[in-house]
Each structure stands twice: as C-alpha cells, then as structure tokens.
Amino acid sequence: KELKERKVIKAIISYAVVTFVIMQLVEILFPIFELPAWASKFVILLLLISFPIVLFISWTFDFSRDGIRKEKSNTSNMAVVVIIGLVVSFIIYRIVFNNNNAHIQLDNKYLAILPFNNFSKNPGDEYLSDGMTEDITMQLAKIKDLNVISRTSVMQYKEEKKNIKKIANELGVNFILEGSVRRVNENIRVVTQLIDASLDKHIWSESYDTDINGVLNVHKTISEVIAEKLLGNLTKEEKQSLQSFSTKSHNAHNHYIIAKNLVDRGLSADKYDFLEQAISELINAIKLDDNFVEAYSLLVEAHLLSYWISYDRTPRRLEKAKEILDKVRNKGQGNPFYHRSQGLYHYWGFRNYALALQEFDKALEINPNYADVLETKAYIFRRLGKYSEAIELFQRAKALNPNSYGIYNQIVYTQLRTGQHDGVKEEIENGITKSVDNVSLRLAKIWVELEQSGNINVAINSINELYQITGSEIILPVMFDFYLTNGNMKLAEETAKKIPDAITLNRQYYMYKPITKNMALGIVFHKQSRYSERDSYLIAEIGIIKQKLLKNPGDHELHRRLGIAYAYLGKNTEAIFELRLAVSMLDIGVDALYGPFYLYSLAEANNLIGN
The missing domain is CATH 1.25.40.10 (Tetratricopeptide repeat domain)
Structure with missing residues (x-):
C-alpha cells in the first residue's frame, strides 16, 4: 500500500517503458553508427545502476504539479526498497551478461556468413570485404560441430536486399553473421554482428580497428569469438585450427x-x-x-x-x-x-x-563442412555406378551449399540414371527457384516427362516453348534430336542451322550425342540421302576434330565425335576404329556415367553399316 501511495510502482512501470525504448534504439542505431560493443554494454550498466536510484528517489520525494516535496520516510522500509532494487539489478545483470557469454544450446547449428559490405569510398577496396567473408567462412568450416554454409551460396546476397529471416529461411540456417569493412587510407574498421535468425535478435556485436597489415588477424579473432558463442569452450585443437592461416601477406x-x-x-x-x-x-x-x-x-x-x-x-x-x-x-x-x-x-x-x-x-x-569435396566425392561414386551413395553425398553438399543450382542439376541427373522418378519433379522445382535462368533443370523436367509418358510430340512442344522463352542455344541440339526421333527432317534441318559451331562443355545437355552444327547438318542430310551436302559438312567436322586432337591428344570425347562423323560419312573402318578407341579410353567399368554413351555411339555406328 505504501509503495502505491508513494507512486513507487508507477515509477517502476515508467522506468521499464523508458528502458525498453532505449534498448530498442541501442539495438537499431549502434550497429548503424558502428559503435563498439562496449558502448551498448555501458548503456545497460547505466540503466541497471539507475534502477535502485530511481526507487530511492520515488520513495523519498513526491513529484506533483506543486513541485517536489520530500516525504516522511521510515528508514528501514526505504532501505528494504533500495535493497530490492539492487538485488533486481544484480539478477538482471547476471542474466544479461552471463547469457552474452554462454553458448547457444541447439543440437544442429547452421551458420551463414553473409558477404561483408564495403563501406570504403574506393570501390576497389571490395577485395577486403570479400576476403573477410571468405576467410571467416573458411576458418569456421573447420569446426566439426558447426555447419557452415558455403561461400558460393551466400555470395548471391551481395547485391540483394532481403531481410534476415528470409535469407535464413532460404539458406536453412539458425544463425547469421554480417558485417562491414571500411578503409580510410591505411586504417581499417571491421564491424560485425551475430544474429539469431529465428528470433531476429542480435546475440553479439563488435568493432575492430586495425591497419592494412593487421587485417588478416581480425578474421581469426572473429572466428574464435563466433565459435565460442555458438559452441562454448573450444578444444585446444579447435583453437589452434582457427588461429592457423597460410599467409601473413x-x-x-x-x-x-x-x-x-x-x-x-x-x-x-x-x-x-x-x-x-x-x-x-x-x-x-x-x-x-x-x-x-x-x-x-x-x-x-x-x-x-x-x-x-x-x-x-x-x-x-x-x-x-x-x-x-x-x-x-x-x-x-x-x-x-x-x-x-x-x-x-x-x-x-x-x-x-x-x-x-x-x-x-x-x-x-x-x-x-567442405561442400566442394562432398560434391566431388559424389561425382566419383556416380562414375562407379553407386548412384544411391552419390545422391546421399549430393544431398549433404546441398545442405551446406543450398543456393547452388548446379547441385540440384546433379541430383536430378543422377536420379534419372537410376530410373527412379520419385521426388525428381520436386527437386527440379526447388532448384529452379535458386536460378530462374537454369536451362538444364528445365531440360531435365522435359526429359522426365518424356520418359514417363513416351510422348515425343508433347516433349517437342515443351522444348519449343522453353526455347522461345530463353533463347538458349544449348537447347538446340536436344530439339534437333527430338525432331530426328519424330522424323520431321524439315524442322530438324532448320534447327541444325541454328546450332553453334562449338560444343558446350556440359554433355548432360545432350544426354548421349555430342552435336555441333556441322555434325547435325551432316546427320540430317544423310537421313535425307543428300550425300554431297552431307559430305561437305562431315568432312569439315572431321578436319576440326583432327586439329583439336593435335592440341589435345588422347581426348576420348574427340575420338568419339570423330568416330560418329566417320560413321555417317560411310567410312566404316575408320568409324569403328575411332569408337572402339574411345570406348577403351572410357570403359563402362571406369565410368558408369558416360561409358554407356560411348557404347551407344559404337552401337549406332555398327547399325549404320548394317552390322
């Protein structure tokens, strides 16, 4: 009753509201103005110290329109109120500052280091911010109990303005580290903050001032602090790994x-x-x-x-x-x-x-957390014909590199080789959201529909629509092959003339047949019995391939292309020789992924010569 009469409760409520507003301003404004972490800690301490003082003043004095009047006070009661204020401040202090030092209790900790902003006046200093992102990612990836998202996946956010929760959802992470680098002459300031993405709450922030020669030490310090915030005490080996770096230059x-x-x-x-x-x-x-x-x-x-x-x-x-x-x-x-x-x-x-x-x-x-190594291991397992193991490795790599649409391509392509289409369409759709220009996934979608329905006309309509939307030349060889399969030689010829002279590196676009413009025109003229036209294009193709073999002797793909060209030209002995050579260089036992395509080309050549 006495607390109420002396307006102490009203003072406590008012102080709590003011404190809340101040803390919100601190959280928003301090990072913007790159104030050091001790500044926010100082504000918190000031507010905690002020709390018992506010209790003492509200108990002792009456503030009214008539002015300030000192109340008669029971000393023992006043002491109790002040002691309560001190105890409450101490408890809050312990909660705030102990939580700041404690590590976060989560079983699976996924962390993304977003591209650091370059706040220097010189755009040429961007390598400093890129380097900071690269180095912190590389260092923290060494920690076994942290799942660190690959640099490849986070760099796309360099130019994008998205809120933290949306980015965290796209990357599948609990925590995000962001920061900035500002250079003035030889002086550098690095500001960084760790955010709990689920709560959109800052866990830790700090600024570091150094010169150009000391900037490489900053990422080591940040990496160790972040690891301790998320995991608690680190082992001696973990600390050593975070402090090790290949260059001091x-x-x-x-x-x-x-x-x-x-x-x-x-x-x-x-x-x-x-x-x-x-x-x-x-x-x-x-x-x-x-x-x-x-x-x-x-x-x-x-x-x-x-x-x-x-x-x-x-x-x-x-x-x-x-x-x-x-x-x-x-x-x-x-x-x-x-x-x-x-x-x-x-x-x-x-x-x-x-x-x-x-x-x-x-x-x-x-x-x-080395996503590139997981992905490369998957390629090897796939070449060994271990498709299930390969898909599992690709999925692990995708968890650490979730914005790499290339990994989605590989998962889909591998599943197509197994003949199991469960979940393939979902994987394709998820991958397309990572890159709206991803032509290979859209091509894979057409292949899946063709394998399931067997309707080549539907596939032709789909691939024509895709070409009209994207205008991508890599679609043309597949479109050409569809027209050949359907027996539409007129459209096959028109498409062949649009195919580029040089073949793309990615053989997956073509599924089994490497097709350049000369090769395509040679094949379509052969099927129409227009042999003189066929010969001119295939002879030109053979000449180009032989020149490339002089530069790259032993290239199995070039020998395969040479064998196909000879086969359609009617050079039977040369065709079988080159294709058997290619098959021997990429035997199905050595490469279960592409080896079958080489056998297919050898079968195609034997069929052409009536064997």
Whole structure:
C-alpha cells in the first residue's frame, strides 16, 4: 500500500517503458553508427545502476504539479526498497551478461556468413570485404560441430536486399553473421554482428580497428569469438585450427581472392581465359609468400581443370600440377585445400578413384563442412555406378551449399540414371527457384516427362516453348534430336542451322550425342540421302576434330565425335576404329556415367553399316 501511495510502482512501470525504448534504439542505431560493443554494454550498466536510484528517489520525494516535496520516510522500509532494487539489478545483470557469454544450446547449428559490405569510398577496396567473408567462412568450416554454409551460396546476397529471416529461411540456417569493412587510407574498421535468425535478435556485436597489415588477424579473432558463442569452450585443437592461416601477406591474400573469383567465373561461363588469368594471379601470390599453401593448391586446381574440361589435355598440364604438389607436400599435410588438390590430381588426371577418395576423406576430416569435396566425392561414386551413395553425398553438399543450382542439376541427373522418378519433379522445382535462368533443370523436367509418358510430340512442344522463352542455344541440339526421333527432317534441318559451331562443355545437355552444327547438318542430310551436302559438312567436322586432337591428344570425347562423323560419312573402318578407341579410353567399368554413351555411339555406328 505504501509503495502505491508513494507512486513507487508507477515509477517502476515508467522506468521499464523508458528502458525498453532505449534498448530498442541501442539495438537499431549502434550497429548503424558502428559503435563498439562496449558502448551498448555501458548503456545497460547505466540503466541497471539507475534502477535502485530511481526507487530511492520515488520513495523519498513526491513529484506533483506543486513541485517536489520530500516525504516522511521510515528508514528501514526505504532501505528494504533500495535493497530490492539492487538485488533486481544484480539478477538482471547476471542474466544479461552471463547469457552474452554462454553458448547457444541447439543440437544442429547452421551458420551463414553473409558477404561483408564495403563501406570504403574506393570501390576497389571490395577485395577486403570479400576476403573477410571468405576467410571467416573458411576458418569456421573447420569446426566439426558447426555447419557452415558455403561461400558460393551466400555470395548471391551481395547485391540483394532481403531481410534476415528470409535469407535464413532460404539458406536453412539458425544463425547469421554480417558485417562491414571500411578503409580510410591505411586504417581499417571491421564491424560485425551475430544474429539469431529465428528470433531476429542480435546475440553479439563488435568493432575492430586495425591497419592494412593487421587485417588478416581480425578474421581469426572473429572466428574464435563466433565459435565460442555458438559452441562454448573450444578444444585446444579447435583453437589452434582457427588461429592457423597460410599467409601473413596481405597482398598475397588479395591475389588469391581475385584468382578464386576468376576460377568460379570461368566455370560458370565456360571461359578458358579466366583460368589463365587466375593462374597469373596465383603465381603473383606465391611470389609474395612462398609458404602460401592455399594459393599453391588453387594453382594445381586451375591446371587440372584446364586438363579435365579439355581446354588443354597435354601431358604438360599434369606435369605442372605434379611439380607444384611435390613442392608443397610437406607444408600441405593437414591442410584441407592441399588434400583436395591432391585428390583432384588422382581423379581428373588419371581417374584413380581409390587414391582420390583417400585424399578427399583427409580433407573432410580436417574440414567437415567442405561442400566442394562432398560434391566431388559424389561425382566419383556416380562414375562407379553407386548412384544411391552419390545422391546421399549430393544431398549433404546441398545442405551446406543450398543456393547452388548446379547441385540440384546433379541430383536430378543422377536420379534419372537410376530410373527412379520419385521426388525428381520436386527437386527440379526447388532448384529452379535458386536460378530462374537454369536451362538444364528445365531440360531435365522435359526429359522426365518424356520418359514417363513416351510422348515425343508433347516433349517437342515443351522444348519449343522453353526455347522461345530463353533463347538458349544449348537447347538446340536436344530439339534437333527430338525432331530426328519424330522424323520431321524439315524442322530438324532448320534447327541444325541454328546450332553453334562449338560444343558446350556440359554433355548432360545432350544426354548421349555430342552435336555441333556441322555434325547435325551432316546427320540430317544423310537421313535425307543428300550425300554431297552431307559430305561437305562431315568432312569439315572431321578436319576440326583432327586439329583439336593435335592440341589435345588422347581426348576420348574427340575420338568419339570423330568416330560418329566417320560413321555417317560411310567410312566404316575408320568409324569403328575411332569408337572402339574411345570406348577403351572410357570403359563402362571406369565410368558408369558416360561409358554407356560411348557404347551407344559404337552401337549406332555398327547399325549404320548394317552390322
């Protein structure tokens, strides 16, 4: 009763409302103005210290329109009120600050590090923010009990303005780390905050001031703090892994980040010159730091990729990769990037799946969140005909790289090979939402419908509609094949004339037959018995293939294409020789994925010559 009469309860309610408003402003404004974390802690402490003072003042004085009047007070009662205020403040302090230091109790912790914003005036400083994103992701991915989303999936949010909950839902994560980098001359400020995505609540924030030479240490500090916030105390080995990093050279690191982006762009755009540019950047990185294992590893991958995708299948490419691997063998032990590149050497260079899988397992033991390694293991299992195991690995990779529509392509394509269509359409639809321009998934959808219905006319209507919408040239060879199957030679010829001269790298678009413009026109004229026209196009195609074989001797795909061209030209002996050679190079026992297509081409050639 006395509390009510002295308006203490009213004061408590008013103070609570004001405190709530202040804390909301702190949470919103402090990150915007890049204020350090201690500033918000100071505000909280000030509010807690003020609470018993407010109780004392409200008990002692009466505030009214007539002015401030001191009330008669029972000293013992007043002391009780102040003590209660102190106890309440202490309890709140313990809850707030202990919770701030405690780790989050969740069984499955999925974390995404969003692209750090570049708040520098110079757009050229963007490599600093990209590097911060890359490094924190790479470091935290080493922690076994954290599921860290791949950099590939998060980079698409660099230019997008979406709220945190929507991003978290798309990525399937509980927590999000975001931040910014600002450079003024040689001084750098990094501001970052950890967010509980389910509650859209800030768990932790901090700012770091350093110079250009110390920026590489900031990501180590942030990585360790985030790991402790989410997991609690780290083991000695985990702390050591978070503190280990391949280079102390800021400039070497910049060359590495640029090269990594070039390799990614080269793969997505089928641009070989990007690989050469990446190799040049990596050589510069290594000149600045001869101990930079990640740079050496990516350099190996760039050489091997050139070999694997038939940009340059000369033995010298493999020799270069081997020389680099041997040079850093001792330094690379225990580095997941080195073990991945060693695995790729065995896989892409020699199809030695056993040795490749050993190296990939070593990489995953060090970095359990290495989505690229999980995906590459899936490719090997698929080539071994172990489709169920491959799909399981692809699904694990997808959980860590949920915005990679390429993984959806691979899951769908693998399921098509099993003949099991359950869930395929759902996978296709989910993948299409990740990339509205994803032509290969839309093509796969048409293939699924064709396999289920057997109605080629419906498939032709669907693929024509897809071509009209997208205008993508990669659709044309499939459309051509559909017209051939349906016996519509007029439309097959019209489509053949639109096919580009160069064949795309992705054989999955064509399912079984590699078709260029010359090859398509040669085939359609053969079927119409227009032999002189057929001969001119097929002879031109054979000449192009032979020139490519001079540059890339031993390319099984080129030998296959050469055999098909000879078969339609009526050069029976040459056709069977080339196709048997191709089959021997990509035997079905070595490659259960593409090996059957080579056998199919050999069967097609035998059929053409009446055998």
